[in-house]
Amino acid sequence: MTGFLFEITFWLVAPFWALMVFAPKWSWTHRIASSPLIVVPALVVYTVLVAGHLPELWATMSDPDLGTLREFAGSSWGAAAIWAQVLAWDLLIGVWMFRESRRLDLHPLLMGPLLVFTIIFSPFGFAIFLVIRYACDGPDRATTVVTGQ
Template identity: 80%
Template sequence: MTGFLFEITFWLTVPFWALMIFTPKWSVTARIVSSPLIAVPPLIVYTILVAAHLPELWATMSSPNLDTLREFLATSWGAAAIWAQVIAWDLLIGAWMYREGRRLGLHPLLMGPLLAFTIIMSPFGFALFLAVRAFCDRPDRAGTVVTGQ
């Protein structure tokens, strides 16, 4: 069961990522991605994985140290639970990036690859987006990032 939950976690978020990347200007995309409830599917997986292990989870997270965390991650349920948590937070970060990109008027050909990069390497994708955002979040800059006009 743990292996199955691990496998489906990412796939539960794919529809939301697909909306942001492939249909960014569709009004339905904005409505769906504006809700923090998009993180519920991977968080349900997380809850299922940790429900039977709450004492171990609490001990690991309430007094963290490297050895305890390593032992926790060495269990299949622990690694799958952390995966589900990471997938949920990555999706929330991606949704925020999407909304900020729309606010700034960033072109989908810029945002699509940034979001795809964030799926794979979220800290780097997020950092790159923050740099783009800092550059573009000035008067009359956002439209010139892709078009050059």
């Protein structure tokens, strides 16, 4: 069962990434990407994986230690749970990047490869996007976020 949940997690998030990379201008892509609910399938998998292991999860996360975390990640359910969590968070990051790229009117030929890079190396892809966003965003962005004007 754990192996199946591990495998299915990728396929639950892949369609959303595919929409953002291959159909960024399609109106439904923006509608779908505007909902934080798209991560729910991956989070359901995470919940199923950890439901029977809450004491171990709590012990690992409440008092972090490299050895304990290594043991947690070394278990099949722990590795699959970490995978589901990573895919859910990466999708949230990717969706935010996609939406910001639309706001900034960044070209899909820039964002498509950057999103693919982010799927594989999310911290680096996210960092690159933050630099691009900083370079392309207006200097008065802070006030517009707060005031909406």
